[in-house]
Amino acid sequence: MSQKLLIQAESLHRYYDQYHAVNNISITLYQGEVLGLLGQNGAGKSTTMQMLTANISPHTGSIKINAISLLDQPLLAKQHLGYLPETPPLYQDMRVLEYLRYCALLHDIPKSELDNAVDKVLQRCGLEQIKQRLIANLSKGYQQRVGIAQAIIHEPLVIILDEPTVGLDPIQIQEIRTLIKALAQDHSVILSTHILQEVEALCDRVHIIDKGKTVFVDTLDALKAYQNSELAPDASLEDIFTVLVKQ
Numbered sequence: 001m002s003q004k005l006l007i008q009a010e011s012l013h014r015y016y017d018q019y020h021a022v023n024n025i026s027i028t029l030y031q032g033e034v035l036g037l038l039g040q041n042g043a044g045k046s047t048t049m050q051m052l053t054a055n056i057s058p059h060t061g062s063i064k065i066n067a068i069s070l071l072d073q074p075l076l077a078k079q080h081l082g083y084l085p086e087t088p089p090l091y092q093d094m095r096v097l098e099y100l101r102y103c104a105l106l107h108d109i110p111k112s113e114l115d116n117a118v119d120k121v122l123q124r125c126g127l128e129q130i131k132q133r134l135i136a137n138l139s140k141g142y143q144q145r146v147g148i149a150q151a152i153i154h155e156p157l158v159i160i161l162d163e164p165t166v167g168l169d170p171i172q173i174q175e176i177r178t179l180i181k182a183l184a185q186d187h188s189v190i191l192s193t194h195i196l197q198e199v200e201a202l203c204d205r206v207h208i209i210d211k212g213k214t215v216f217v218d219t220l221d222a223l224k225a226y227q228n229s230e231l232a233p234d235a236s237l238e239d240i241f242t243v244l245v246k247q
Contacts (some may be wrong), residue, residue, distance in 0.1 A: 081156050
């Protein structure tokens with residue numbers, strides 16, 4: 001794996017009134033890597049994602065995307081990011097093709113390259129057969145695919161996905177996981193989830209947070225070794241947190 005550092009976030013803190021939602025979290029992402037941001041609901045994952053994508057600012061800390069300060073040069077830094085929030089940013093009354101052309105224009109893709117960019121994401125995300133359908137009439141699985149398509153249409157170095165399989169049925173979950181694996185061949189990925197099996201299926205490295213704090217950062221192999229040495233084979237995510245937080 002290349003050691004080029006694509007995301008370097010250091011000592012992030014974020015408050016909501018007196019609530020310390022993110023407490024001194026530092027995150028790194030390297031080229032060619034899939035990083036799992038794992039935590040229970042309310043752990044601070046979405047707040048961390050929103051800071052990494054400049055949707056909200058940290059109260060303290062720094063973030064660099066491909067060596068560009070996200071806080072000082074947000075427009076330049078965000079050119080290297082693709083983001084799918086937990087609720088996909090879709091216009092329900094638009095057709096898939098129309099929506100993706102709109103997203104391409106928002107990313108300043110030249111009109112001479114627009115058709116090729118849209119055709120490419122339609123193919124990559126398995127949307128060619130439904131490109132003329134209204135987004136409102138699509139299943140949640142297909143809507144998630146459209147959400148991923150808008151995140152990658154400008155060929156970013158980094159894709160950030162917040163709970164990409166939440167609310168999907170088992171078949172849709174497997175389809176989205178397969179899509180993420182394919183995308184990881186060309187992009188570095190940060191995947192936020194509360195599902196341990198999702199990290200095991202997709203990620204090279206895992207960053208576990210609990211109550212806004214980092215409790216574990218290492219490779220997936222190291223987490224599995226830790227599970228084997230410290231926990232029962234069928235340990236739940238809650239069991240892992242209980243042991244890690246006590247350390």
